[in-house]
Amino acid sequence: MADIHSKQHTIKNEVTLKGVGLHTGKEVKMTFKPAPVNTGYVFKRVDLDDQPIIEADASYVVNTQRGTNLEKNGVSIQTSEHVLAACVGLEIDNIIIELDASEPPIMDGSSKFFVEALEKAEVVEQDACRDEFIITEVISYKDEETGSEIMIMPSDHYQVTAMVDFGTKVLGTQNASIQNLSEFKTEIANARTFSFLHEIETLLEHGLIKGGDLNNAIVYVDKELSPETMDKLRTAFNKDNISVKPNGILDNLTLHYPNEAARHKLLDVLGDLALIGTRIRGKVIANKPGHQVNTEFAKKLAKHIKTERRNNFPRIDYDKPPLMDVNDIMNILPHRPPFLLVDKIYTLTENCVVGMKNVTMNEPFFVGHFPGKPVMPGVLQVEAMAQTGGILALKSVPDPENYLTYFMKIDNVKFKQQVVPGDTLIFKLELLAPIRRGICQMQGYAYVNGKLATEAILMAQIVKSK
Structure with a gap:
């Protein structure tokens, strides 16, 4: 979550x-x-x-x-x-x-x-x-x-x-x-940081811990210190004398x-x-x-x-009316059938939008994609996500009917599930950064039957229509 x-x-x-x-x-x-x-x-x-x-x-x-x-x-x-x-x-x-x-x-x-x-x-x-x-x-x-x-x-x-x-x-x-x-x-x-004496000895033997000294590592003495080990430590730490404190750590450090x-x-x-x-x-x-x-x-x-x-599938209360139906959407987006690919908007905040499309056999693209095996093209799923994201982008301007959104870039597109007639696509898009100079970047997800169908990072530009 x-x-x-x-x-x-x-x-x-x-x-x-x-x-x-x-x-x-x-x-x-x-x-x-x-x-x-x-x-x-x-x-x-x-x-x-x-x-x-x-x-x-x-x-x-x-x-x-x-x-x-x-x-x-x-x-x-x-x-x-x-x-x-x-x-x-x-x-x-x-x-x-x-x-x-x-x-x-x-x-x-x-x-x-x-x-x-x-x-x-x-x-x-x-x-x-x-x-x-x-x-x-x-x-x-x-x-x-x-x-x-x-x-x-x-x-x-x-x-x-x-x-x-x-x-x-x-x-x-x-x-x-x-x-x-x-x-x-x-x-x-x-x-x-700290080490045990037996670890220090091993590191010294292998030519490691070259930048170590008694000022940047607490050394706990967990074994008897032999004269040979004392000599090694004096050389490694560049100290004339080294001893063990009553609390079991080498000297020159206070916990x-x-x-x-x-x-x-x-x-x-x-x-x-x-x-x-x-x-x-x-x-x-x-x-x-x-x-x-x-x-x-x-x-x-x-x-x-x-x-x-x-898998963070947006939960929609279908007993409540949507925030926008298809007529409200057409008041904001310039798209029209058969290329309007979002039917309803259920959530719209500063950072997030959730929309929906009912996929029916009447979609014109099913005629050729594919005869006898209708599958919604992945590029149109991305387009439908982008149209839903356009609602969120145009929310940032006071007169959205006077603006258009244009694709600039699509990244990290992945298709997970086939979308077929009778499916309901749920779109969720979230802003990845605040909209600046009309540039908006969103993470988009499309779900079908509660499973992730498509995901992509979309970048678009809001442009005033002439």
């Missing part, structure tokens, strides 16, 4: 940060830039030819061993989660994240510095409604091998609870929650919270679920979360949302 809830947001100004990639150890410059409505979160590799773009999309996840890594057409983005969490936490909808390397800077291992930079750039409202998917049922994903599980249930706000249990004495069971995204900045953003590990896991969940690509309203409960289970859940939820939206 979708809801047009509030306005979309981006940033007003560009802002740049510099730092080191945790795993690459390379200097990297990252610039946040404003983005148009409906852009979402987009990474841009400005160090490569053609400056390729990688959208923050769960379908591009290729590896989750040391962070959430994306790849599109051979171009990679590593450890995307902390940056994305900052964008989600500040309720930014559209942003371009430019990088001159494959990995954002680790900074202090949290989202704190990204939040500060984005606030400095100033979060601003945009002239388009935010599309939010409202959770109406429990959806879950479980990794049977690890026992990790994530579920989401209905809620009035986007809420997240993370529960972690590492089965070690030094870091036992911890929980962290936020009841509203407004809590992210003060409660979650500065929770730093911000007793449950900082759980808070960071919550931060990771927010960043990874940004890959769903749609703002969601529901309560997430993550038990032993990790990038693998987070991103698999993101893929499952993205697929569920896509299916729900396609």
